[in-house]
Amino acid sequence: MTTAVLNSRKITQQTAFMFLALATVITVTPVLFIIIYTVVQGGGAISWDFISQFPSQAGKAGGIFPAIIGTFYLMLGTLISALPVGVLAGIYLTEYARDNWLTRLVNLAIVNLAGVPSIVFGLFGLSVFVLAFNFGLSLLSASLTLAAQALAMVITTSREALLAVPREYREGSLAVGVTKWQTVRHIVLPQAMPGIITGAVLAISRAAGETAPILVVGAAFLLPALPNSPFDQFMALPYHLYTTAAHIPNMPKQTIWGIALMLLIVVLSFDILAAAIRIRTRRRKHL
Amino acid sequence: MNINISVPDIAQRPVEQCATKINAVNVNLFYGAFQALRNISLDIPSCAITAIIGPSGCGKSSLLRLFNRMNDLIPGARVEGNVELDGIPIYEPKIDVVELRKRVGMVFQKPNPFPMSVFENVAYGPKRHSIKGRGRLEETVEKSLRQAALWDEVKDKLGQSGLALSGGQQQRLCIARVLAVEPEVILMDEPCSALDPVATLKIEDLMRSLSGEYTIIIVTHNMQQAARVSDTTAFMMMEADRAGTLVEYGPTARLFTNPKDKRTEDYITGRFG
Numbered sequence: 001m002t003t004a005v006l007n008s009r010k011i012t013q014q015t016a017f018m019f020l021a022l023a024t025v026i027t028v029t030p031v032l033f034i035i036i037y038t039v040v041q042g043g044g045a046i047s048w049d050f051i052s053q054f055p056s057q058a059g060k061a062g063g064i065f066p067a068i069i070g071t072f073y074l075m076l077g078t079l080i081s082a083l084p085v086g087v088l089a090g091i092y093l094t095e096y097a098r099d100n101w102l103t104r105l106v107n108l109a110i111v112n113l114a115g116v117p118s119i120v121f122g123l124f125g126l127s128v129f130v131l132a133f134n135f136g137l138s139l140l141s142a143s144l145t146l147a148a149q150a151l152a153m154v155i156t157t158s159r160e161a162l163l164a165v166p167r168e169y170r171e172g173s174l175a176v177g178v179t180k181w182q183t184v185r186h187i188v189l190p191q192a193m194p195g196i197i198t199g200a201v202l203a204i205s206r207a208a209g210e211t212a213p214i215l216v217v218g219a220a221f222l223l224p225a226l227p228n229s230p231f232d233q234f235m236a237l238p239y240h241l242y243t244t245a246a247h248i249p250n251m252p253k254q255t256i257w258g259i260a261l262m263l264l265i266v267v268l269s270f271d272i273l274a275a276a277i278r279i280r281t282r283r284r285k286h287l
Numbered sequence: 288m289n290i291n292i293s294v295p296d297i298a299q300r301p302v303e304q305c306a307t308k309i310n311a312v313n314v315n316l317f318y319g320a321f322q323a324l325r326n327i328s329l330d331i332p333s334c335a336i337t338a339i340i341g342p343s344g345c346g347k348s349s350l351l352r353l354f355n356r357m358n359d360l361i362p363g364a365r366v367e368g369n370v371e372l373d374g375i376p377i378y379e380p381k382i383d384v385v386e387l388r389k390r391v392g393m394v395f396q397k398p399n400p401f402p403m404s405v406f407e408n409v410a411y412g413p414k415r416h417s418i419k420g421r422g423r424l425e426e427t428v429e430k431s432l433r434q435a436a437l438w439d440e441v442k443d444k445l446g447q448s449g450l451a452l453s454g455g456q457q458q459r460l461c462i463a464r465v466l467a468v469e470p471e472v473i474l475m476d477e478p479c480s481a482l483d484p485v486a487t488l489k490i491e492d493l494m495r496s497l498s499g500e501y502t503i504i505i506v507t508h509n510m511q512q513a514a515r516v517s518d519t520t521a522f523m524m525m526e527a528d529r530a531g532t533l534v535e536y537g538p539t540a541r542l543f544t545n546p547k548d549k550r551t552e553d554y555i556t557g558r559f560g
Contacts, residue, residue, distance in 0.1 A: 169402075171393075175394075175395075176411065177388040
């Protein structure tokens, strides 16, 4: 090969690298910008009083304690409702369901479920959980509504995690006269668990940031007390943020950004939790 | 490289005297519309080593997986004809496949220890078959590891991950895992193809030492290996439509020194394959 050809190939390669790097920078910049901007704008609002006190003067003063607690309850309720059902459905679809048109249709439906606009889930929750099941405007209705939305992601990530378990492990287990269920229970599930947990926690953290669905199934702007039971109404960070930013005149900007920062912290801490679980189980697995 | 096949002077048992363990009559295997095996009939003697040899893609592994119904896992797989274990047809609907696989264990091409400790790997089968109690489990694990000629190498690291062992040790661990459920037949699908020569030799010695107690069937693409370890050999080829057929089957010494079929002779003298 001549040097000219070699040089031109080198230039092509470097150009390609440059564009790929540029694309990465373009992707990362908005994320970094949002985080930094939120911290700069809202950092000053964060104080012990802000996170530990009830709001006063329509949210202009006081803290956002009940909204933090409400969001926490909501995530817990969503996790409890979505994780077991989602994982079990994932196991069934991956390990047991025959590969026929019905299974493929169900899989397609689940994937598309993730694309349904969240306000539609809200209306679904309103008509099914709030009205038909008579759970009322409540934490329970909201958790179930968010769970319905999170299910798609929980099932999809569970399926992927289960499918990623090597065939050799399954065969090795079946080849010593162990049943299918024992194989799933003792070989496949432990292997897939980190992936399943990660997917579930990410789904929950996404649900925590949702505003539209909870708007119609039980979130309230201001409540005098924390919810006492799953049938009570609740406050939540995204809804509190929406209302203070959109409907309260003369709202201090710093407080609005402070709420946004708290919401980011809650959501990101769950993402970090997911990563920690994954790293921990992976390390333990290899002893 | 010397391609002459020398039949070792191991006193090979006269397999004619062995009872038949597995018996296949006119077996056809299909994967969907594709026929993988055509008209296979053979008797596998008990307590001996049977080798299945032949060129790549001739259906050796498919034939092996017929005996513990591992082909069932492949969607669209269908078996015609009759396969019997101790005279009992294993493709009857009333046959419990789990129980069958307990009696007919399998070792795979790539060592596949589970991502757990050496002890847990061997104890896996017995535990699932409800052998409880640490004492009995420890006994079973030690016995199986001794049988698999691995005990001395791992007795001080039973708590370590099975994945941390060398390739040859991993394969012997997999053999111990199968032995722990006390099978009658052990199927081995090219168990040495991922191993170095020293590790290969160890597995072969192990096979010989196990052959008194167990019926062993080994698929190998290594003719020397078949000649070294087996008592009987089955030679397979594929036909024009890629379906595998049995060309010749007989005592190893006879098949390698005096093949009856021209195709067997061509294959073992290295003219193709």
